[in-house]
Amino acid sequence: MASNLAEKDKRFALHPFTDLSAHQEKGPFIINRGEGIHVWDDHGNKYIEGMSGLWCTSLGFSEQRLIDAAQAQFQELPFTHQFTHRSTEAVIELSEKLIEHAPAGFGKVFPVNSGSEAVDLAIKMVWFYNNALGKPKKKTIIARERAYHGVTVAAGSLTGLPYVQNGFDLPAISVIHTGTPHAYRYAKTGETEAEFSSRLAAELEEQILAAGADTIAAFIAEPVMGAGGVLIPPEGYFEKIQSVLKRHDILFIADEVICGFARTGNWWGSDTYKIQPDIITCAKQLSSAYLPIGAVLVTDALVDVFTRYSDELGMFGTGNTYGGHPVSASVALETLKIYEERDIVGHVQARSSLFEARVQALANHALVGNARSVGLIGAIDIVQDKNTKDQYPATDKIAAQVANAARNHGLILRATPGDSVAFCPPLIIDEEQIDVMFDAVTDALNDVQAIIGCS
Ligand SMILES: Cc1ncc(COP(=O)(O)O)c(C=O)c1O
Incomplete structure (x- = not known):
């Protein structure tokens, strides 16, 4: 059933901000359920939606009101x-x-x-x-x-x-x-x-x-x-x-x-x-x-x-x-x-120091040139050389590699221009979930470093 849907998507759907040719190879990433800050794909895999969809699902995916x-x-x-x-x-x-x-x-x-x-x-x-x-x-x-x-x-x-x-x-x-x-x-x-x-x-x-x-x-x-x-x-x-x-x-x-x-x-x-x-x-x-x-x-x-x-x-x-x-x-x-x-402003302010600490800690990683955040939005810039700030060749799509690796650790992120990887979880995220999210980012960076180190 899932693969049938994927075939139909390739046959009938045009996708925004997508390489339409590559899509015929890769097929769609189908999300079919959400609860709290999590979503599930059509294979039953669970993810933290680390981008709130497109920077938007502030209250998560199951707000009954x-x-x-x-x-x-x-x-x-x-x-x-x-x-x-x-x-x-x-x-x-x-x-x-x-x-x-x-x-x-x-x-x-x-x-x-x-x-x-x-x-x-x-x-x-x-x-x-x-x-x-x-x-x-x-x-x-x-x-x-x-x-x-x-x-x-x-x-x-x-x-x-x-x-x-x-x-x-x-x-x-x-x-x-x-x-x-x-x-x-x-x-x-x-x-x-x-x-x-x-x-x-x-x-x-x-x-x-x-x-x-x-x-x-x-x-x-x-x-x-x-x-x-x-x-x-x-x-x-x-x-x-x-x-x-x-x-x-x-x-x-x-x-x-x-x-x-x-x-x-x-x-x-x-x-x-x-x-x-x-x-x-x-x-x-x-x-x-x-x-x-x-x-x-x-x-x-x-x-x-x-x-x-x-x-x-x-x-x-x-x-x-x-x-x-x-x-x-x-x-x-x-x-x-x-x-x-629910005093969402107070909630964000209360969570933002842990969020910032976890984002800033990523700056110690060999791949990360810059780490920044405010409130509950942040990003890292991936560099080849921390001293010169040189970037990887564009063809390496290094930030996309990190975002893809994060998915293997149950986290949806987004690669943005400048070899940045963005973080923008639902505003309802709690402290334990912030830790789970950034542990997954670290695992993803380590995976990419291992692959690059071997190449
Ligand atoms: C700052 C900003 N302005 C405008 C837009 C466009 O919004 P929409 O995609 O709803 O047309 C976006 C979308 O991401 C945005 O981030």
Whole structure:
């Protein structure tokens, strides 16, 4: 039965972020059950989901309250939309709760279905805003190299990873990519973290001046860069970047699709790094990924401009059929209630010192050049030589080797660019499970070292 399913998958399914040709050889990795932080494959093998799926299943795989919330909403009203003044209790209550937890100055929420959609909408909002203000030239968005903001035509243009753009004619909107705040890889020899941050801010300002500040609409950043390799900002980075942006009247979009909802040990990554955004995009942990939903949060200052301009144009002419789907919204609302009742922020903070200690201990391994974490997200960079930081040849796919080896030890991890291996377990992980998880990482590193040592 399992192999029959695998054959059907190879015959009928196209997979995202997959070498479609290699897939015909390898076939699918079929997950068919989950409980707590664990999932089981179709051969009955049990794994810790060390990536929370795609950085998203914060409450694990068996939270009955979320299942009940979905069922109740399905029975009451399985669908209505948000167009032309319509709404539901679920969306209204969810919006209020999101604003309750938003940074000061945030006033309204626009629900969407995914992170990419949230980012696309944030870009449209920025364009709408500058058109309203009579600044039609002010449209370019600045993102960072190695950023991940999604895959749709606009969001995929902001993503700073070649594998997302290759072959797809991206970028397709006006975007400038600026430097990556990963001191281990990009700081110059002898440069302190603070000096590195100053240099990145100075380089950003040079780019703004070269393009003309009157052409730059917004800067978008993940507080901690996720899919680009879990890159944690160096000391003083956001403070210095924000002062450049303020000087040139450039909006800040905080892409909280991974960091939002306690991942970094505070409600928002923006809280952790003292970012004062104008727009927040979120998704993933908003519903613990039980149903697709995202949201864009906007400050009152922007909402006022939207409101005036939409009156002039006749409407705020954007939205999707399923944006604010009542079942997704009910599940998201229940998720946020659970976060509050179980003090998820406190839980993450309490677990983060053990998590950090276990991540940092990996830095002693011969294969590990850098180890980093904040809250319950972290990564290691695999290197061939710790002193020179030289990497293995790309063809070795060394980080993928570690992730594959981890699977043999009952742990799902993910290889990310820069030969990084990422850790992002469900937020409900306990201390014993953190130990089991990192024992498996160590075993995986030892396995790969043994194979490389023999080759
Ligand atoms: C920071 C960030 N923004 C946007 C996205 C896109 O989200 P989605 O895959 O839901 O479109 C992701 C997805 O991983 C992300 O990590």
